Amino acid sequence: xxxxxxLLSGDEAVALAxxxxxxxxxxxxxxxxxxxxxxxxxxxxxxxxxxPNEKVAMEVALGVAFAGALALVTMKHVGxxxxxxxxxxAAYTGVSGGLVVVSADDPGxxxxxxxxxxxxxxxxxxxPMLEPSDSQEAYEFTLLAFEISRKWKLPVMLxxxxxxxxxKTVVQPRQVQPTNGAPTFQxxxxxxxxxxxxxxxxxxRLRRKLAEIAAWNETNPINRRTDGDRALGxxxxxxxxxxxxxxxxxxxxxxxxxxxxxPLEAIRAFAQSVKRxxxxxxxxxxLVEQLRTAGISVDGxxxxxxxxxxxxxxxxxxxxxxxxxxxxxxxxxxxxxxPSCPYHTVFGTLQKMDxxxxxxxxxxxxxxxxPYQAMDSCVCMGAxxxxxxxxxxxxxxxxxxxxxxxxGDSTFVHxxxxxxxxxxxxxxxxxxxxxxxxxxxxxxxxxxxxxxxGRTLNHEPTGKLRIEDLARSLGVHGVYVIDAxxxxxxxxxxxxxRLASNELTMIVSRRPCLxxxxxxxxxxxxAAELATAKAACAGCGDQCGQ
Amino acid sequence: xxxxxxxxxxxxxxxxxxxxxxxxxxxxxxxxxLDVKKAEVHGMSQRGGSVTSDVRFGREVLSxxxxxxxxxxxxxxxxxxxxxxxxxxxxxxxLITPALIDEKMLPNRKSxxxxxxxxxxxxxxxxxxxxxxxxxxxxxxxxxEVNFQSFEIGRAAAASAAR
Numbered sequence: 059x060x061x062x063x064x065l066l067s068g069d070e071a072v073a074l075a076x077x078x079x080x081x082x083x084x085x086x087x088x089x090x091x092x093x094x095x096x097x098x099x100x101x102x103x104x105x106x107x108x109x110p111n112e113k114v115a116m117e118v119a120l121g122v123a124f125a126g127a128l129a130l131v132t133m134k135h136v137g138x139x140x141x142x143x144x145x146x147x148a149a150y151t152g153v154s155g156g157l158v159v160v161s162a163d164d165p166g167x168x169x170x171x172x173x174x175x176x177x178x179x180x181x182x183x184x185x186p187m188l189e190p191s192d193s194q195e196a197y198e199f200t201l202l203a204f205e206i207s208r209k210w211k212l213p214v215m216l217x218x219x220x221x222x223x224x225x226k227t228v229v230q231p232r233q234v235q236p237t238n239g240a241p242t243f244q245x246x247x248x249x250x251x252x253x254x255x256x257x258x259x260x261x262x263r264l265r266r267k268l269a270e271i272a273a274w275n276e277t278n279p280i281n282r283r284t285d286g287d288r289a290l291g292x293x294x295x296x297x298x299x300x301x302x303x304x305x306x307x308x309x310x311x312x313x314x315x316x317x318x319x320x321p322l323e324a325i326r327a328f329a330q331s332v333k334r335x336x337x338x339x340x341x342x343x344x345l346v347e348q349l350r351t352a353g354i355s356v357d358g359x360x361x362x363x364x365x366x367x368x369x370x371x372x373x374x375x376x377x378x379x380x381x382x383x384x385x386x387x388x389x390x391x392x393x394x395x396x397p398s399c400p401y402h403t404v405f406g407t408l409q410k411m412d413x414x415x416x417x418x419x420x421x422x423x424x425x426x427x428x429p430y431q432a433m434d435s436c437v438c439m440g441a442x443x444x445x446x447x448x449x450x451x452x453x454x455x456x457x458x459x460x461x462x463x464x465x466g467d468s469t470f471v472h473x474x475x476x477x478x479x480x481x482x483x484x485x486x487x488x489x490x491x492x493x494x495x496x497x498x499x500x501x502x503x504x505x506x507x508x509x510x511x512g513r514t515l516n517h518e519p520t521g522k523l524r525i526e527d528l529a530r531s532l533g534v535h536g537v538y539v540i541d542a543x544x545x546x547x548x549x550x551x552x553x554x555x556r557l558a559s560n561e562l563t564m565i566v567s568r569r570p571c572l573x574x575x576x577x578x579x580x581x582x583x584x585a586a587e588l589a590t591a592k593a594a595c596a597g598c599g600d601q602c603g604q
Numbered sequence: 605x606x607x608x609x610x611x612x613x614x615x616x617x618x619x620x621x622x623x624x625x626x627x628x629x630x631x632x633x634x635x636x637x638l639d640v641k642k643a644e645v646h647g648m649s650q651r652g653g654s655v656t657s658d659v660r661f662g663r664e665v666l667s668x669x670x671x672x673x674x675x676x677x678x679x680x681x682x683x684x685x686x687x688x689x690x691x692x693x694x695x696x697x698x699l700i701t702p703a704l705i706d707e708k709m710l711p712n713r714k715s716x717x718x719x720x721x722x723x724x725x726x727x728x729x730x731x732x733x734x735x736x737x738x739x740x741x742x743x744x745x746x747x748x749e750v751n752f753q754s755f756e757i758g759r760a761a762a763a764s765a766a767r
Contacts, residue, residue, distance in 0.1 A: 065630060065634040065640060065642075168645040169645070192668070220645065221643055221668055221669070224643065224644065225641055225643040225668035226627075226630055226641070226642040226643075227640065227641045227665075227668065228634065228639055228640060297667075297668075300666045300667045300668065301666075301667045304666040304667045369667065369671065370667045370669070370671040371671045371672055388688045388691055389688065390615075390653065390654025390656075390685060390689075391617060391652070391653050391654045391684075392653050392654075393618070393652060393653035394652055394653070396652065397652075
């Protein structure tokens with residue numbers, strides 16, 4: 059390990075810290091802006107895996123932490139919605155090793171369907187939360203998050219935002235003593251089996267730990283107070299603190315590194331030391347609410363600044379109390395389906411046939427834009443199935459017959475499978491048509507592997523989920539695999555016929571994403587060579603890795 | 605270049621090498637021993653949309669994003685992306701576009717991003733060694749020579765335009 063200074067993104071800095079402190083497994087599901095953490099962790103020598111979705115990832119990570127090792131689990135903000143079921147009760151069970159959950163929020167929605175503020179999850183679940191403001195802090199706070207997790211035996215949330223994840227800033231790594239020692243199983247039935255009788259004391263235990271951590275956080279040096287001009291005090295955290303320091307270089311600033319549980323007494327003392335105390339925070343007025351509830355009098359930003367990212371210019375406006383309309387953002391060229399995307403034919407056909415399209419999350423959501431405008435809903439991962447079925451259940455028959463659910467391969471594996479089960483379990487009277495846009499990769503986030511590619515995060519061969527076989531095994535009547543781009547007439551004919559039937563249909567339109575195709579061929583070639591070598595292996599004991 | 609921080613915005617379309625160019629610039633400033641921050645939005649960019657990347661360097665950089673109207677230099681790789689990015693430039697700031705360079709002179713048209721960095725280098729106080737080291741660190745070896753040449757062509761074009 060070299061201790062040279064580096065220029066790293068926040069995501070890369072988290073990965074480096076995870077490697078330095080001895081994380082045994084990094085797991086998650088790709089999602090902008092979090093994706094690069096696990097890719098980098100793998101690249102620098104950590105063990106990283108994509109899970110089918112964030113909930114499974116968090117469960118796997120919890121198992122690792124139950125066994126006494128350190129686990130890192132990464133996701134974008136909406137991924138935590140999926141994994142929250144695990145998080146809330148993992149706060150009760152606690153961990154034996156360490157568990158750090160990265161929530162990468164996307165204020166301004168650079169690449170997301172909403173701009174939910176996941177700081178609220180830390181409070182709701184009762185897990186400590188750290189908020190880095192640059193890559194150096196992403197590195198330091200990851201290390202500290204694992205220390206806190208190990209000391210108090212709790213999951214800890216590292217809440218990042220797009221600008222912290224993707225901005226490159228200078229990082230000075232330091233000597234870290236990694237957590238070694240062989241993981242081992244130690245039975246703790248009352249601690250980990252959350253039947254009501256054991257969960258009641260677990261909840262009390264959690265609140266006691268949080269009270270201890272709150273007291274500890276009062277003097278935690280990662281909350282930095284800079285006493286400047288007494289006329290204005292700013293309480294801030296994360297990336298907002300950088301904008302605030304630049305916009306108000308002379309103000310007194312309390313920059314919070316650990317924002318749950320809050321160091322309320324330190325904040326109260328700061329607020330009392332200045333004439334006017336203003337909270338600068340991106341997104342929801344979350345800190346403002348917390349502080350006012352605690353009886354600390356602070357000013358917040360106007361409601362108009364709740365929307366979108368903050369930046370230096372907006373913070374200057376907040377400081378000046380300027381609530382006049384902002385200049386409209388300059389729009390460049392919007393993204394579009396790549397010219398060679400295999401989905402053009404599908405959306406062209408859906409448009410031509412005037413289908414009602416329950417869509418989903420991925421590159422193909424761009425099918426909503428002209429010239430196709432062939433998508434009628436996009437809500438969350440996997441929703442195309444349920445929403446399409448709901449529409450079919452109640453729409454008058456001529457409309458119901460036009461309803462199609464459209465979902466990509468990775469999104470289908472993430473959370474379309476349970477929707478498929480619903481389709482078989484509660485079939486609409488007109489049947490239903492589900493189209494899987496299978497381009498053999500998680501294209502939107504930068505071409506990551508998933509269970510139906512048959513390769514792990516580092517592109518090594520593994521067990522492969524066959525989407526069409528899964529549908530057949532569940533009892534879907536008509537399962538078809540076609541390349542719509544290669545056979546547009548065949549695809550249109552098939553779609554027409556299946557929409558007219560009262561049966562359940564899955565059409566898998568399969569052709570690799572052109573951006574990924576060459577890589578996929580390379581991985582497949584390597585896998586075939588490996589299989590040949592394995593078959594020929596005489597077990598000579600040489601260190602060929604087999 | 606107020607309070608010692610230099611602000612550069614690089615703009616273009618997905619696939620033109622905007623991010624690669626800003627990686628090289630940030631690396632050059634980093635190798636010069638300065639504090640550096642570089643910000644852009646990933647995600648939709650590979651779908652051919654507009655891409656911008658902000659690079660700031662100096663003694664201490666705070667926000668990673670260049671405030672509107674504070675860019676010392678704006679580098680635009682796609683001619684049709686100049687107008688929607690002009691607001692980034694400060695009054696009297698330097699605008700660098702492909703119009704500065706005779707693309708036929710380039711050993712490879714894809715290296716226009718690095719040619720424009722060559723032009724940018726004429727306006728920045730970073731020595732040539734750190735630039736070349738940054739090009740080397742960010743591109744595969746087989747592309748080094750082509751990009752060194754493009755860098756020189758851009759640097760010479762900016763120097764002669766300034767005369």
